Amino acid sequence: MVVVRVPAEPSRHRVAVWRELRRIGALSLGQGVWGVPDVPVFSDGISKVTELAQRGEGEVLVLDAVGREEADSARLEALFTAERAEEWTEFLADCGKFAAEIDKEIRNQKFTMAELEEEEQSLERLRRWHRDSTARDVFGAPEAAAAEQQLRHCADRLVDYTERVFQALHQM
Structure with a gap:
C-alpha cells in the first residue's frame, strides 16, 4: 500500500x-x-x-499489507486484474486502429518510405506498451493472450505493407 x-x-x-x-x-x-x-x-x-x-x-x-481474510486478498487481486483488463482492452483497440490504418494505406496505394516509417513507429509504440503492460500484469488478466495475438497480427500486417512499399519503390 x-x-x-x-x-x-x-x-x-x-x-x-x-x-x-x-x-x-x-x-x-x-x-x-x-x-x-x-x-x-x-x-x-x-x-x-x-x-x-x-x-x-x-x-x-x-506499507506491506495483506488482506485480513483470504477474501480481502482475493478482492485486491481481482481489482488489480480488472485494471489490467481495461488496459488490455484499450491496447486491443489501438491494435485494431493500427491494422485499419495499414489497410487504408494499401487501399489508397500509399506506398512511401515516409508512411512506412510512421507505421514502424506506431508498431514500436504498441510493442513498448505491450511490454510495459505485460510487466504490470502480474496476475495474468485473460485479455493478455488476445493482446499477444493482436500484436503479432500487427507485426504481420506491417511486414506485408513493407513488402508492398519496396515493390512500389523498385518499380519506379
Whole structure:
C-alpha cells in the first residue's frame, strides 16, 4: 500500500505523482491510497513516486499489507486484474486502429518510405506498451493472450505493407 500526501499547490507536483502512479499500474483505493503487488517490477516506480512527492514537499508512506481474510486478498487481486483488463482492452483497440490504418494505406496505394516509417513507429509504440503492460500484469488478466495475438497480427500486417512499399519503390 502506498499512502501519498502532497500539498494542493502547486498542483504540478500532485499531478506528477498521480501520473507516475498510473504509469506503473498502481490501483487507486481511495484519496491518496494506492495498491501495488509486492513484486520487484513496481519498486523503481514507487521510488520515483516518493522522489516526486518529496520534491513537492509531500510524503509517501509505503506499507506491506495483506488482506485480513483470504477474501480481502482475493478482492485486491481481482481489482488489480480488472485494471489490467481495461488496459488490455484499450491496447486491443489501438491494435485494431493500427491494422485499419495499414489497410487504408494499401487501399489508397500509399506506398512511401515516409508512411512506412510512421507505421514502424506506431508498431514500436504498441510493442513498448505491450511490454510495459505485460510487466504490470502480474496476475495474468485473460485479455493478455488476445493482446499477444493482436500484436503479432500487427507485426504481420506491417511486414506485408513493407513488402508492398519496396515493390512500389523498385518499380519506379
